[in-house]
Amino acid sequence: MNILIKNIDVVTCDESCKVVKNTNIAIKENTIYYIGTDEEKLREFKADNVIDGRNKLAMPGLINTHTHTAMTIMRNYGNDLPLEEWLFNKILPVEAKLTEEDIYWGTMLGIAEMIKTGTTTFTDMYYQMDTVAKVVEDTGMRANLCRNAFKFIGNEDEMVRNQIPVCVEYFKNWHNKANGRIKVYVEIHSVYLCDEVGLTESAKLAKELGTGIHIHLLETFKEREDGIKRYGMNPAEVCLKTGVFDVPVIAAHCVHLTDSDFDILKEKGVSVAHNPTSNLKLGSGIANVPLMLKKGINVALGTDGASSNNNLDMFEEMHIAALIHKGVNMQPTLVTAEEVLKMATVNGAKAIGFGNEVGQIKEGYKADIILIDMDKPHIVPVNDYISALVYCVQGSDVDTVIVDGNILMENRVLKTIDEEKVKSKVKEISKKILEK
DSSP, X not given: OEEEXXXXXXEOOSTTOOEEEEEEEEEETTEEEEEEOOHHHHHHSOOSEEEEOTTEEEEEOEEEEEEOGGGGGGTTOSOSOOHHHIIIIIIHHHHTTOOHHHHHHHHHHHHHHHHHTTEEEEEEOOSOHHHHHHHHHHHTOEEEEEEESEEEOOOSSOSEEEOHHHHHHHHHHHTTHHHHTEXXXXXXXXXXXXXXXXXXXXXXXXXXXXXXXXXXXSOSHHHHHHHHHHHSSOHHHHHHHHTGGGSOEEEEEOOSOOHHHHHHHHHHXXXXXXXXXXXXXXXXXXXXXXXXXXXXXXXXXXXXXXXXXXXXXXXXXXXXXXXXXXXXXXXXXXSOXXXXXXXXXXXXXXXXXXXXXXXXXXTTXXXXXXXXXXXXXXXXXXXOHHHHHHHTOOGGGEEEEEETTEEEEETTXXXXXXXXXXXXXXXXXXXXXXXX
């Protein structure tokens, strides 16, 4: 399908993050073909669908670089607890009851929420990842999905179990599938739910496959202290030693880094998924994002799962990310609106392996575009588009979502998901699981 978006204002999220007013975007199949006002080019372009962009703003779809999508089932459950108690006493016992069908519907609900709040690409780490990949394929979303090579067992005699063949099979089945919308990384849940052999072999596997790793890293102070007790070094140093940082890495959280850890992450090109809402809700702390940015570390944004956030709204995540560092440091110039907007778009694309395809509105890039209704009382007047996106716009202001040239939502109506059916199914599953 060819789509023409007419008379639209655009925030490109390229290096200069420029704003282009009253222009046109021509989408040819799944690619941004032309941006501009040349009447001859527009006449030559044969559009199957024309969208009126007046009073709307086009920007790249948001990129959620760390979540556990099917945890929508546990939304608003296990609240106001420290991470270790929340995870081991509340979440893991419930997750042990989840079936493949439960995860299908929980993932479907999470994707519905993400589409309706402007996310077009997400990074997922969870169970039943074949099912997750199928949902991604069917709904039209773009995703980086990961599969663990070593399964956590936790027994005294068996900390983790080698399942490298399963991970390799998953990679072969799904990497670059769904018209290139799916990329597959190797999962290492964390240093504390793995051992040195598992870390080393997972890193070797990622290198052999030519892919990256998705890991939780230094989310809590306890994680740091436990790592030192167990390995004689903190988890970032363990990752360096075992070769984890020798491949592209999405490191979620990175709240409790030492001074040398920042240098390690910069030197090894590690991308950080900053999850401010989840870190605040679980009382984990606040990542030193200003220092990361100063050192040139690629920082992206994530929501974490819906059980520790408790939503998947990346506009809300941007808003909090832009405010919190100003407040705790008492410096209003830290972490600007433009920096945060790039975290949620171009930096995210770079972090999860889609760096030359999405994250910008640019000719030749994939057509992952969202249209925002800017004619709202809480947005007008729009004196600064970038500030408006970070400080004013809400997920509910997203009107249209296009991924890979396909319209997934128009006039806030989902096109590939039966929203009412999905909500009903997840309500049933949640009631069944949590009442057991």
